Amino acid sequence: MGETNVIVVGAGIVGLSVAYEALIAGANVVVVDRDPTGNKASFGNAGGIAVTEVIPASVPGVWKKVPLWMMDPLGPLALRIVHLPMLLPWLWSFARAGTDSEVRRISKALADINRRVYDDLVPLFKEVGLAGDLLRRGALTVYESENGLRNDKHEWDAKRALGVDVQELTAAQIREMEPALSPIVKNGIFTPQWSHIKDPKRVVDVLRDWVVANGGEIVRGQVDRVAPISDGAKIVLNGGREITARKIVIAAGAWSGSIARQLGDRVLIESERGYNTTIASPGVALEREVIFADRKFVATTLSVGLRIGGAAEFGGLEAAPNYARSKALVKLAKHYFPGLREEGGVEWSGHRPTTPDSLPVISRSGPSANIIYAFGHGHLGLTQGPTTGKIVGDLLLGRKPPIDLAPFSIARFSHKK
Secondary structure (H helix, E strand, O other), X not given: OOOEEEEEEOOOHHHHHHHHHHHHOOOOEEEEEOOOOOOOHHHHOOOEEOOOOOOOOOOOOHHHHHHHHHHOOOOOEEEOHHHHHHHHHHHHHHHHOOOHHHHHHHHHHHHHHHOOHHHHHHHHHHHHOOHHHEEOOOEEEXXXXXXXXXHOHHHHHHHHHOOOOOEEEEHHHHHHHOOOOOOOOOEEEEEOOOEEEOOHHHHHHHHHHHHHXXXXXXXXXXXXXXXXXXXXXXXXXXXXXXXXXXXXXXXXXXXXXXXXXXXXXXXXXXXEEEEEEEEOOOOOOOOOEEEEOOOOEXXXXXXXXXXXXXXXXXXXXXXXXXXHHHHHHHHHHHHHOOOOOOXXXXXXXXXXXXOOOOOOEEEEOOOOOOEEEEEOEHHHHHHHHHHHHHHHHHHHHOOOOOOOOHHHOHHHHOOOO
């Protein structure tokens, strides 16, 4: 094959959003993925457009909670012990991100990118035929005790200060909004800026079809190597095939770290494996996404059924999934939904690409300005995908991005603090 303008490595929501932006700018685009239609994190998420999530995972005091979470074999956090030696540098950086000053800096950067989400997502959805799939109904975060909400007050106050609309609700108000919830819920928060989509898999499928229909090429292949060349860059696929381009974008999710390191960029990224169960006929329905703050899981009514998702498991990219975690989420949900029917649940697990500071990497490569990174969005890939596509489009075309990209630079992992 001859030279193309842009190669995008990765056919998830971020990679396809980048391809969309490159195509509407007039570039020739090739998207490469080892399984372009496969079951990736872009498909299996809970469907939330989580623009209110502007606080990083590492905050002061989080370490006090970790032992309790870890002691529960099916609790919200798990670590495969065999993976611990590889995880230690990530954990050390995670701990350093949890200071007051770092949380303020990171939260501002997350708010900057999330503030743009609807400006970028809505036009993309309209263009590709997904306008009716976005449901702007807000989200509920619910608590089992008065103390739960009180303990999180500082976090809600921080979100308010960053422009998030936070509305405190009583148990009666919550059940008026979501009658399926049981009396176990004592209070909660309504965040009207949040929204959700009908089916994450449909979003990725429709966007991929649009890319092909508008001149993009999808190549099935495993990328073994990425290398700069004199006037661009090239990828080498398993089997030896080479494709060259003026620009290459690495948007391969949790698999992006190995490519960055091979190029000479230091990066800390881990697979934070998530689990869910989707029940086609659950006997209960929700108008909006519900976040269960005490138990660290969520539930959303999608067009394919009720999806109950959560859990964070650190075990690397090769470990087999532990679907007992998907089953445990359904058991938790039954406490909150007395009418829940769990028959026919479809279990799923996928690799969220997670950085220790909760910020994605949206950045040029150190060794080559022709290689651009777009990965590490953690729980916010669907939320931030179109905006990341827009920002990368600016980098590809030499335009000034709409936000300060310094906090998202890959160089941050090489800085000594």
